Amino acid sequence: MRSHHRRAFLQGLGASVGAGFLFTPFLDSIAQAAPGKKPKRLLLFCTMGTATQIWKPASVAGETPTFSEATSPLAAVKQHVVLVDGLPSGNPGNNHGAPDSLTGLGFSDPARLLSVDQFIADKLVAGGTTTLIPSLLLGAESTVNGGRSPYYRADNLPTIASPKSAYSTLFGSAIPSNTSSDDVLRRRRSVLDNLKSEIATLKGNLGLEQKYKLDLHLESIRQIETRLSNASSGEGGACSAPTTPAGDPSNPLEANLLHMDLLVGAFACDITRVAAIQWGSDQAMNVELPDIGLRGEEHGTMIHTGAPAHLDLIKLEKWLAQRFVDLITKLKAIPEADGSGTLFDNTLIAWCRDMGDSPNHNMNEMKFVLASGEGGYLKTSPGGRYVRSNERHERVLLSLCDAMGVTSFSGFGDPNLQAKSPLPGLAAS
Template structure:
């Protein structure tokens, strides 16, 4: 029997659940998808991943330019993805500099990273920055997906308080800005993100139902999944089975993280933290990154941000033998031991990026993979944490942008080239072009060869 094409927005349903599906050959071309090389249809996604306090730049920057380069120590975990990577040197965020406002480099770094707008120095309610690149894209194309954008992190967003030399905590804990006065808070609870992606109801009500019946989300949609199998070809069946297996594995990890947290609560402060937030940092980061993979895979959003830690974070990393605070170490004053520990933290974060890219690369879609159809920016709004400089930023771009980026190179740009020039070029490749963004001076060139 020949079945009509599936809608790109087809879902598996059951008991308050609407589980989006990955891209399948059986799906008809859907709104907002462009035909790419090879005649296949795929959406372009973009994500911005932020790390605080700059980087140990000698361990970050490759010595060679062009396509014959070696990834140095900090970036070495990305070696399996070298051919899907651009290392971009020379980019700057001038608007993170003081410009007469004195201290507050950390707050300015995050507030302007995606906006290119110098934030108003205040610790009151009159915060003002700019519209971030992710929200520019979301406003233009967010109607194509259930979620216009997705904002994730592991540290809570704040909307008030004094966090950095007279700058509001809103600046140092929010990277996404819907308007100059409205930051978009990030979600840090992987359980709530999971329920948001797969619930056909409010997350609280769905969670309550599932616990009442003590069932996996896959149990709730099993009958619908069985019916779907009957109308799919062999390749699509395999893809759906792999996808459902990945969802079940994430559910298992969520339960384990929640159980560990319940067992390890020692301080009263822990009791007020949202359920589902893992105590282990790597577990937390990877669960959030897995949620982002699922959101892209099921085309629930094509635009996302992920903050590995709030700017100025003084988190310690005992599990990699760095008991000192990250921010304290970043003021290394040339001390070799402190620089070594900063490099260790940087490499640890890059290992999580490598995990994320690996997950994107292993998921086939159309004529390539999720990674082929994505643009992933990873970096910081500070260069060297000791200098608090905002030029020579640590920036990498991963993914092929649906064939519109030629990766596998280290490119160097003129000193103080605005980072926002990269963002303008990315918006073009999302088919959401704008004339300017923040302090942009034009499109970043050489991305396509």
């Protein structure tokens, strides 16, 4: 039996049981993997645009930034963070509500509008990655004041606004009715036992080195069984449903804090591989943060007032930056079920915006904050990295695709973009 036949058989077997990720260490040890660690998951953290003067680093030495007051919480995770700035959009005059930020296209060709989250989710499904929800979109008030979310599949896609509805969608049907957690555990064990039996039959067709690698992989499966047993007995394990929301808070920011926990739980339970959390719409976000003395509506009372100091917008941006850090902290705290580090080690997070310079309604100077774990997809530095580029911002979206193993970009973004490739310098070599 030839090596590529064995690989095709194992991939097919993994897809058939919905647990193809279990084969990854073994398959990658037989077939040469691409350079750099590819994440399992993509998380988009999406907000309205900001003011350039409050976002850009206070100073930059080489590529090492001194974070501004608005972005200062990111210093706590600077070793994971890459700030990307200066990127022009292909449709700089499209204003708030333009679909360009995540699609790479303006309004001129609505039938082609497909946001990067949907494009990647489709490619993962086509490649055999099966999860309960291919793309999870959460966020309160994503259409407030007649606004839109940045997610598109020809038409604009709304988010799940209610934490209670999101919980029911994610975890209410995760365990079938009249089925106990012990039943689910037994099912998982039976799948793993079946995988061991099927893979073991291949030993007669493998060389000594590959047999050794196969034995190592079988041992990793046994360790997963142990983790599942520990999860059942309350001794640990990655997958556990978050606390059921008591209700839907009237404060949209409080609702989104609940959405963050639900999103992390969905990753831990492998319910989805692509997810987004949306903070307000492209037109408005109602802010009530009494702890920091901030009340108002982001668009009208923070972005378009208070210039040039933008003191209230700085407060809000700083609060949002802390939520970005909180997501990293939550993902770091949960081990992967297969032992490959933490959830964060296998997740790429991208803070995306509808435009770069909102006070001037300018979609040039598009900005991203990217974060990945130790040895992850991004080229990082202990002091953080600041990358300024005049390449089209769509190339960062292509980097997100590349990170998730999607290297054919046909059908996404601007078909006339000449440099249809990831942004150079972002990926670790």
